[in-house]
Amino acid sequence: xxxxxxxxxxxxxxxxxxxxxxxxxxxxxxKNTIEVFFPVSHFFDETTxxxxxxxxxxxSVRKPDGTYSREDARVIPPTFGLTFMRxxxxxxxxxxxxxxxxxxxxxxxxxxxETLTREYGLxxxxxLHEILAYRRMHVQALGEVSYRAGSExxxxxxxxxxxxxxSLSLRDWGLTAGLRGxxxxxxxxxxxxxxxxxxxxxxxxxxxxxNIDREVATLHDLTVKIGLGYQF
Numbered sequence: 001x002x003x004x005x006x007x008x009x010x011x012x013x014x015x016x017x018x019x020x021x022x023x024x025x026x027x028x029x030x031k032n033t034i035e036v037f038f039p040v041s042h043f044f045d046e047t048t049x050x051x052x053x054x055x056x057x058x059x060s061v062r063k064p065d066g067t068y069s070r071e072d073a074r075v076i077p078p079t080f081g082l083t084f085m086r087x088x089x090x091x092x093x094x095x096x097x098x099x100x101x102x103x104x105x106x107x108x109x110x111x112x113x114e115t116l117t118r119e120y121g122l123x124x125x126x127x128l129h130e131i132l133a134y135r136r137m138h139v140q141a142l143g144e145v146s147y148r149a150g151s152e153x154x155x156x157x158x159x160x161x162x163x164x165x166x167s168l169s170l171r172d173w174g175l176t177a178g179l180r181g182x183x184x185x186x187x188x189x190x191x192x193x194x195x196x197x198x199x200x201x202x203x204x205x206x207x208x209x210x211n212i213d214r215e216v217a218t219l220h221d222l223t224v225k226i227g228l229g230y231q232f
Contacts, residue, residue, distance in 0.1 A: 030231035033085040037227030044220040091130035113215045120150025120170050136184035144176035168217045171204035194225040
């Protein structure tokens with residue numbers, strides 16, 4: 001009897017939160033959401049897509065004889081973002097987000113015009129409208145205005161052991177469209193997945209010319225954001 005009472009208490013403690021979660025109506029969603037996310041971005045150029053959180057890089061390693069060598073390693077880059085959203089109606093929301101993006105691209109065979117590094121901060125403000133809702137799943141269409149500030153390092157040519165590079169200043173404006181899906185979790189948490197395309201329509205830096213080519217800052221950005229949010 002004592003063992004039966006023990007298991008009844010355990011099942012009750014587990015079952016009540018789960019039952020309450022399953023019976024929570026969609027109208028109980030809170031007005032505010034704060035979210036942290038990891039962006040996976042593709043720029044439609046020769047650079048690789050940052051599929052993983054760990055990226056390859058090179059670092060100097062000291063050998064026992066006192067000399068140094070360059071070795072490949074994998075590190076976590078400062079590439080992440082924060083979003084704040086405010087519901088302004090049953091299906092409408094406003095959002096503001098900030099993304100820090102840093103990427104070094106390793107490639108032993110440099111090609112003129114190739115991007116070596118990309119570092120910038122991106123601020124976006126947007127409007128979201130819900131187009132589909134099913135239980136705890138929600139899909140929204142979004143439109144944003146984005147501003148980025150930072151730099152891109154472009155390879156020009158090599159002279160012996162020396163690499164000639166040019167830095168492009170990023171102070172650019174872009175327009176964004178995309179879709180966002182969320183799934184409500186217990187205790188006001190949610191998972192999100194967002195796919196959006198940004199076209200930068202104003203470039204601050206006119207670019208750099210070499211030979212007969214002209215290289216400008218990145219114009220296209222296709223990003224998938226995976227995030228964890230909290231509603232309050």
